[in-house]
Amino acid sequence: MRRLLITGAGGGLGRAMRNRLASMAETLRLSDIVDLGEAGPNEEIVTCDLGDAEAVHRLVEGCDAILHLGGISVEDKFSKILNANLLGLYNLYEAARAHGKPRILFASSNHTVGFYRQDEHLDVTDPMKPDGLYGVSKCFGEALARMYFEKFGQETAIVRIGSCMEKPTNYRMLSTWMSYDDFTDLIGCVFRAPMLCCPVIWGVSDNNSRWWDNSAASFLGWRPKDNAERFRAELEATVPRPDPDAPIAKYQGGQFTQDPIFSEN
Template identity: 35%
Template sequence: MRRIAMTGAAGRVGTLVRPFLRQHVEHLRLIDVHEPADLAENESFVGADLSKLDEATAALAGIEGVVHLAGLAGGVDMNAILQANVLGTYNVYEAARINEVERVVYASSNHATGFYPRGQIISPLDPMRPDSPYGLSKCWGELVAGLYYDTSGIRTLSIRIGNAGTYPNSERSIAIWISARDLAQLVRIGFSHPSIAATVVYGVSDTDEKWWDNGLAARLGYQPQDRPRDHAHIEDGAEGAVARAFQGGGFCEFNHDGTIRMRDGEGLAKNPETVS
C-alpha cells in the first residue's frame, strides 16, 4: 500500500514506529489531536478528534490503509475509555467503510487476555479474558474489526501488543516486549499478506519466556529481529500477589478483591487462594 494513515501518531508507540514504517510507504498521514514533531518529507499531519465521525471521515479521505493506534493507553476512567477507545475505534472503522479503505492494522493489547495465568500458554483462538476497562475496550475493537470484515470486507490484523516501551523494564515486560522494528514488521504484514481477514496475533519480539503461541504470526511471515533480554533495563520493584499470578500484571489489580481465582482446567489451584 502506498498511502497509509496512522492514528495516535503523536503518542509513544506511534513515535517509535514511524521511522520504521514511513520508509516503506509513499506517504504516511499522521492523525492526532496534537501535531507530531519532526515530520519527514513523506509525512503530513491532520488534526482530528476520532470521537467525532465527521472528523474521522475527513481524516481518512484518499487513504488505502490505517494503523489505528489512537486511544487511552490504560486508565480506569470508563467514560474517557468509552469516548477514546470504544467510540473512537468504531468511528475509525465507519470512516474506513465510507472512504473504501481496504485494510486496518489495529493496535489491540495483551490486556484483552490479561487474566490468563502466567503458567498457561495461550493463542489468539482462546477466549478473551480482559483484565481491566482498558483490556475490555481492546476486546471491543477486535470485535468491531470482525464486524466490518463480515459486512464490508475491510481486512484487519489486530496485534495484541505486549509491551512496546523503548526497552523492557521488568521481568514481566521481558516476557512480552516488542521492539519498534518488530512491531513495524507486523504492521507491514497486516497491509500486505493476502490471507489477512479479521486476524489476531500477539505482538512480541523473540523472547524465551513463552506466554503465547504466536504460530499464526509466524505463518504470516513474522520473523522477529530483537530479543528482549538484550535490551532490558530492570527498573521496577516487586509485584503484588495478584499481579504475579496473571499475564496482565498490575492491570489485574483494578477493583480486585484479593482472591486469586483459576477457571476450570487451569490447574494452578483447586480452591481460591485468599491473598492477605
C-alpha cells in the first residue's frame, strides 16, 4: 500500500509495531499526542489529538489503511476516555468515510468480556461483559465499527487484543498473550484480504490455555505460531501464584474487574 496510518504510535504496542510494519507500505504516517522522535526514511510524523475532528480529517487524508491503536488503554477518568476512545473514534470513522473509506484495524480489547470467568470459553457471539469504563469504550467502538460497515460499507477488523507484549508476565497472560510477531502477521492478513467486512477477531497467540475460539476468522488465513506455554517454567520459578479468588486468577479481565472508577474531581 502507499500510506499506512498508525494512531497511538507512541504507546507500547505502537512502538513495537513501528519497525515491524516499515515494509508494509511506502509510507508510514505515525500519529500520537506524545513525542515520536525523528521520522525514519519512510515515515511521516503527525501530532494529533483524536478529539480534534478537523485534525483527524487531515490525518486520515491520503491514507490507504489505518491501524488504530490510539486512545486510552487503561482505566481512567471518564472525561479522558470520552475524548480519546469515544469522540476520537467517531472522528476517525467520519474522517475515513470522507476520504475513501480506507480499511481499518481497530484495536479493541479483551476487557469487553472481562467479567467472564477463566473457566469459560468464548466465541465472538457471546454477549459482552465489560469490566470497566475502558472496556465499555471498546464495546462502543465495536458497535460504531459495525454501524459504519452496515450503513456505509466501511470495512473494519475488530481485534480484541489480549496481552500483546514481548512475553507473559503473570499466569493470566499464559491464556491471553499475543506475540508481536503474531500480531504483525495478523495485520498483514487483515490488509491483504480480498474481502474483509467487519469480523471480530480474538488477538491471541496459539496458547495451550487460551479461552477464545477464533474459528469465525479463519477465512483470513491467520495462523498464529507462538505459544505462551514456553514461558510457563520461567513464570513458575519467578512469579508467586495468586490466590484462586483474586481477580487476576478468577476473571478473564483480571485486575480490571476490581479497578475503581476514577473520580473526575
